[in-house]
Amino acid sequence: MKINKPLAIAILLALAAPAVACGPDFPPQLLDERAATLADLPESAFAFEATRLVAPAKLLPVVEKPYDWSPPEQHGDAQRDEIERGWLGDAARDLPKARNAAGADAAYALSDGLPEETRLYVAGAAAFAHQDYAAAERRFRAVLELPAASLVHYGVWAQYMLGRTAYAQHHPAEASAAFAATRTLVTQAADDPLGVAAASLGDEARVHLDEGEDAAAVALYAQQAALGSVSGRGSLLVVARAIARDDARLDRAVLDPLTQRLLVAYLFSRSDELIDDPNEPAKTAGAPRRAVSKTERFLAAVERHGIEQVDGADRLAALAYRSGRFDMAEKLAA
Numbered sequence: 001m002k003i004n005k006p007l008a009i010a011i012l013l014a015l016a017a018p019a020v021a022c023g024p025d026f027p028p029q030l031l032d033e034r035a036a037t038l039a040d041l042p043e044s045a046f047a048f049e050a051t052r053l054v055a056p057a058k059l060l061p062v063v064e065k066p067y068d069w070s071p072p073e074q075h076g077d078a079q080r081d082e083i084e085r086g087w088l089g090d091a092a093r094d095l096p097k098a099r100n101a102a103g104a105d106a107a108y109a110l111s112d113g114l115p116e117e118t119r120l121y122v123a124g125a126a127a128f129a130h131q132d133y134a135a136a137e138r139r140f141r142a143v144l145e146l147p148a149a150s151l152v153h154y155g156v157w158a159q160y161m162l163g164r165t166a167y168a169q170h171h172p173a174e175a176s177a178a179f180a181a182t183r184t185l186v187t188q189a190a191d192d193p194l195g196v197a198a199a200s201l202g203d204e205a206r207v208h209l210d211e212g213e214d215a216a217a218v219a220l221y222a223q224q225a226a227l228g229s230v231s232g233r234g235s236l237l238v239v240a241r242a243i244a245r246d247d248a249r250l251d252r253a254v255l256d257p258l259t260q261r262l263l264v265a266y267l268f269s270r271s272d273e274l275i276d277d278p279n280e281p282a283k284t285a286g287a288p289r290r291a292v293s294k295t296e297r298f299l300a301a302v303e304r305h306g307i308e309q310v311d312g313a314d315r316l317a318a319l320a321y322r323s324g325r326f327d328m329a330e331k332l333a334a
Helices: 005-015 033-038 047-052 076-099 104-110 116-129 131-144 155-168 172-187 194-210 212-224 230-244 246-252 257-269 296-305 313-322 326-333
Strands: none
Touching: 005 104, 033 076, 033 194, 047 116, 047 230, 047 257, 076 104, 076 116, 104 116, 116 131, 131 155, 155 172, 155 194, 172 194, 194 230, 212 230, 212 246, 230 246, 230 257, 230 296, 246 257, 246 296, 257 296, 257 313, 296 313, 313 326
């Protein structure tokens, strides 16, 4: 098949990854072996693509361990304890014993002498740890109901834990509202030393995933990734993989511009994952799965819905080109 060389060069110029350049337009390695360059398009990096799906709407601090993030009450304790010692001084030495109490009432009693917001929050944390979610919710709400002069440190944590408590009780609307309220507090200048507002984007996204709302989840994970969150980027990769393997989810996904861009980023940057295992059962009804390119399935969904104007058309053109669909690549490049 004859390759449309001007088209190929245009796509390469559009997709050239950042590199040391011999000129203002493209990296010099594209000229080293032109035939090979045109035959095998270079890949992008998923992390690079995922952090640029959206611009962060709100600047929120990100506090993560490498490849791991846990909420305040599961935070390895050291960082949280250091923060509380800064807040409370020597009085914070009694908090571990209160946190390990048998329930909310015991934790509240053991923290006698500490500020009321601290006692209420730790009581809620103890209840949450024992899966007494009704008691946890009452205590966290009581923190937020304190007069402003008494609510100095724990408001953001209490609001965030209300979201986690609602999620644990399978109340998705309440959980989403609580996580959104956490972010509002931080954008209004509340202190967030553990980065729970940024983390709440991922927590709220999980609520939407549970409800089968991929597009809403992707929008939140993309915001988290744009802030520089490793957790957000990893979550986007997991979601992209799941959608690419499920025909029903893929059909819905191509209709949402942001989810479509996520899938293009995934397909464009993870070529080692693009052929399904024919021995794995299909996740949708019908015949057993055959070895087929995820790119083929994605491009078929785009055509099935008659999508012509797409976000990230340059990358989609590259996918079509790499799959031998030169007619579709030419249309998208235009």
